[in-house]
Amino acid sequence: MTLQGKIALVTGASRGIGRAIALALADEGARVAFCHPGDDQAEQVLTELAQRTEACAIRADVSDEAQVIGMYDTACKELGIPDILINNAGILREGPIVDTATEDFDRVIAVNLRGGFLCSREFVRRADAGRIINIASDLGLLGRENMVAYAASKGGVIAMTRSLSRELAPDILVNAIAPGSIETDMTSPDSMSPEQLAKDMDTPLARFGQPEDIAAMAVFLCGTGGNFITGQCFGVNGGSVMT
Numbered sequence: 203m204t205l206q207g208k209i210a211l212v213t214g215a216s217r218g219i220g221r222a223i224a225l226a227l228a229d230e231g232a233r234v235a236f237c238h239p240g241d242d243q244a245e246q247v248l249t250e251l252a253q254r255t256e257a258c259a260i261r262a263d264v265s266d267e268a269q270v271i272g273m274y275d276t277a278c279k280e281l282g283i284p285d286i287l288i289n290n291a292g293i294l295r296e297g298p299i300v301d302t303a304t305e306d307f308d309r310v311i312a313v314n315l316r317g318g319f320l321c322s323r324e325f326v327r328r329a330d331a332g333r334i335i336n337i338a339s340d341l342g343l344l345g346r347e348n349m350v351a352y353a354a355s356k357g358g359v360i361a362m363t364r365s366l367s368r369e370l371a372p373d374i375l376v377n378a379i380a381p382g383s384i385e386t387d388m389t390s391p392d393s394m395s396p397e398q399l400a401k402d403m404d405t406p407l408a409r410f411g412q413p414e415d416i417a418a419m420a421v422f423l424c425g426t427g428g429n430f431i432t433g434q435c436f437g438v439n440g441g442s443v444m445t
């Protein structure tokens with residue numbers, strides 16, 4: 203129970219990596235609020251969380267400023283001021299640049315990058331101290347053909363992490379986790395072309411990771427193990443990127 207007394211807000215936790223992080227934080231004793239944009243699965247996650255801790259689910263789109271402020275108002279009222287923020291909500295759009303509509307590019311940046319900015323700003327306005335963890339991607343470091351918006355958004359998340367870690371030290375520690383291919387609705391081996399799959403498997407560990415692999419790193423960074431860590435980007439990626 204390393205996070206007893208902490209209050210966490212996890213964005214986009216109705217499934218996948220966000221859900222795993224929310225449950226892992228709850229298992230360590232944190233109270234957990236999470237948001238989702240209106241997913242049916244959210245009810246199930248709330249039930250799972252409520253079996254472990256005090257929890258609340260909030261419907262909010264992280265790209266919308268008013269909804270982000272409303273989400274914080276609700277979280278603070280239900281559980282107290284969050285001292286852990288996990289910026290996890292994200293979307294992926296794929297396709298060659300010539301076929302990428304401007305609206306699709308803007309939407310990916312709005313959710314993946316502006317969402318992290320809006321949630322971090324609201325966190326900083328309310329919390330005196332704490333931890334922010336941004337879920338980036340190895341593609342933010344490597345780049346990937348046919349994923350121009352996604353890779354750019356995640357590169358931005360890594361740069362935002364470094365800037366905020368400098369600005370908010372020493373009270374708020376800010377780090378990123380850059381997952382490799384993790385088996386979720388977003389990246390399922392079953393829905394990939396053979397070429398895509400081969401690319402994703404071309405790592406030293408030659409397999410997909412699980413959401414719990416990312417959750418373990420998030421728990422570590424939120425606990426005492428993370429006391430002297432800020433401005434870092436951790437590759438939980440089976441070796442896809444080595445720095």
Ligand SMILES: NC(=O)c1ccc[n+]([C@@H]2O[C@H](COP(=O)([O-])OP(=O)(O)OC[C@H]3O[C@@H](n4cnc5c(N)ncnc54)[C@H](O)[C@@H]3O)[C@@H](O)[C@H]2O)c1
Nearest residue numbers: 214216218219263264290291292339381383384386388389
């Ligand atoms: N799965 C992977 O291989 C992988 C690899 C690297 C990084 N990531 C990142 O991890 C994060 C989680 O991805 P995942 O694989 O669990 O995907 P997922 O699609 O299973 O889950 C995404 C979550 O974000 C929520 N979400 C989407 N748009 C939102 C919005 N506008 N406002 C609030 N919530 C929103 C969804 O409802 C869902 O709960 C994302 O940021 C993703 O880019 C995933």
